[in-house]
Amino acid sequence: MPKLRRVDKKHFKELTYPHLEFLYNVALKYSGKPYDAEDLVQETMYTAFRKFSQLREESKCRSWLFMILRSHFLKEKRQASKRPILDDGDGYLKNVNSGSPNELVEKYESKMSKEEVQRVLRLIPEKFQSPLILYYMEDMTYQEISEYLDIPIGTVMSRLARGKKYMKNEITRRTKGTSVVKKIIPITGLWA
Amino acid sequence: MDCQQFSNWLENRDIHDVSEADNALRHAQTCKECQAKLRYDEELDKLIHNALAKEQMPSSLSGRVDLSLDGMSAGRSRMSYRWFGAFSAVVAVMLVFAISLVFSPSLPTINDIGHHAIIDHTKHDDSILVVRDLDNIYQLGDLTLTREEIKAELPQGSTFVGARICPLGECLAIHMVLRQNDRRISVYLIRENDMDFSLSPHGRYTLKEGSQIVQFWKKGKYVFAMIG
Ligand SMILES: [Zn+2]
Ligand SMILES: [Zn+2]
Numbered sequence: 001m002p003k004l005r006r007v008d009k010k011h012f013k014e015l016t017y018p019h020l021e022f023l024y025n026v027a028l029k030y031s032g033k034p035y036d037a038e039d040l041v042q043e044t045m046y047t048a049f050r051k052f053s054q055l056r057e058e059s060k061c062r063s064w065l066f067m068i069l070r071s072h073f074l075k076e077k078r079q080a081s082k083r084p085i086l087d088d089g090d091g092y093l094k095n096v097n098s099g100s101p102n103e104l105v106e107k108y109e110s111k112m113s114k115e116e117v118q119r120v121l122r123l124i125p126e127k128f129q130s131p132l133i134l135y136y137m138e139d140m141t142y143q144e145i146s147e148y149l150d151i152p153i154g155t156v157m158s159r160l161a162r163g164k165k166y167m168k169n170e171i172t173r174r175t176k177g178t179s180v181v182k183k184i185i186p187i188t189g190l191w192a
Numbered sequence: 193m194d195c196q197q198f199s200n201w202l203e204n205r206d207i208h209d210v211s212e213a214d215n216a217l218r219h220a221q222t223c224k225e226c227q228a229k230l231r232y233d234e235e236l237d238k239l240i241h242n243a244l245a246k247e248q249m250p251s252s253l254s255g256r257v258d259l260s261l262d263g264m265s266a267g268r269s270r271m272s273y274r275w276f277g278a279f280s281a282v283v284a285v286m287l288v289f290a291i292s293l294v295f296s297p298s299l300p301t302i303n304d305i306g307h308h309a310i311i312d313h314t315k316h317d318d319s320i321l322v323v324r325d326l327d328n329i330y331q332l333g334d335l336t337l338t339r340e341e342i343k344a345e346l347p348q349g350s351t352f353v354g355a356r357i358c359p360l361g362e363c364l365a366i367h368m369v370l371r372q373n374d375r376r377i378s379v380y381l382i383r384e385n386d387m388d389f390s391l392s393p394h395g396r397y398t399l400k401e402g403s404q405i406v407q408f409w410k411k412g413k414y415v416f417a418m419i420g
Contacts, residue, residue: 024253035315041257049261093229137245
């Protein structure tokens with residue numbers, strides 16, 4: 001018996017460890033703190049090993065691990081405060097004119113650090129956050145994101161659109177230091 | 193397509209049909225303002241893309257995962273691996289995931305060890321301790337200290353809660369958790385050869401980081417580090 005278990009563990013590691021870096025990076029985007037990200041990965045791997053027999057197709061290992069990580073993250077997040085609304089703002093393109101967009105962008109890059117952009121991402125509810133992470137970090141297609149999150153492609157598209165709009169608005173707002181008129185849109189009801 | 197329609201398309205590209213893109217781009221070619229918007233949007237996209245790019249994971253992560261998996265089956269069966277075995281397993285994983293580590297085989301300094309010990313001590317999950325009795329500490333590694341020698345180094349009046357192997361950055365330590373009244377104390381046992389410093393056999397060293405203090409001393413071929 002112990003011998004069998006060891007073989008299982010070896011197989012488990014061979015299959016899952018190549019995805020550690022992916023898991024760590026997703027966890028880092030979710031949590032923002034390297035140590036919390038490590039904890040999240042450790043919990044994920046612990047659960048994954050216990051549920052290893054539930055993995056039906058080895059080719060689905062990466063998305064299976066992602067789902068476990070995501071549910072761990074959501075479990076933790078549920079204990080923290082809920083964020084029921086997403087503020088889309090008035091549109092980030094409003095004040096762009098034909099003047100000099102490059103100058104604007106340079107300003108953004110010096111003002112908006114990587115950390116700041118990641119902070120903006122963490123303000124968004126998870127259902128927008130996860131597609132954005134897979135899209136920008138992993139360059140996944142709509143189809144792939146839909147498989148990872150187990151939601152229809154149309155939903156992926158609308159969540160990406162709203163998530164991007166929120167981020168771009170917020171980045172524009174933070175860089176300009178001006179507040180846009182807030183228009184609060186309840187998340188439920190708009191995009192099912 | 194007019195300018196308003198263009199903005200609407202640009203802000204919602206993901207939900208619009210691909211066929212509209214041609215239309216929109218044609219408009220942008222003839223309209224300076226919309227061209228600027230398009231460029232601005234693309235730059236914003238690039239900014240987000242760069243900010244969310246993958247980073248290298250900490251080299252200690254796979255070791256941490258290893259240990260939590262190994263600790264897990266040990267809960268059911270007898271602990272079977274040895275300190276050196278565990279170490280080589282970690283190195284094997286690091287070879288795959290952290291090639292940079294292989295090319296920089298520098299040993300941790302006393303500051304590194306102290307820093308990682310503080311993190312481990314504060315974030316440690318005591319539910320996955322592997323050994324619950326000081327007598328069984330030899331299951332964790334080939335220690336050349338006797339039980340009495342170890343016991344003598346632990347704070348007087350403390351009780352032994354348990355121990356396991358923990359990675360302190362890039363080196364492995366036996367982590368003993370003790371309790372003294374309401375205090376939770378961690379004592380780490382590290383092989384002196386695994387570190388880039390040597391202590392005099394009679395001195396005690398303290399390292400302060402924030403509000404935490406780590407004490408170091410040496411016994412035989414081992415360095416003890418205590419927090420709490
Ligand atoms: Zn126009
Ligand atoms: Zn520990």
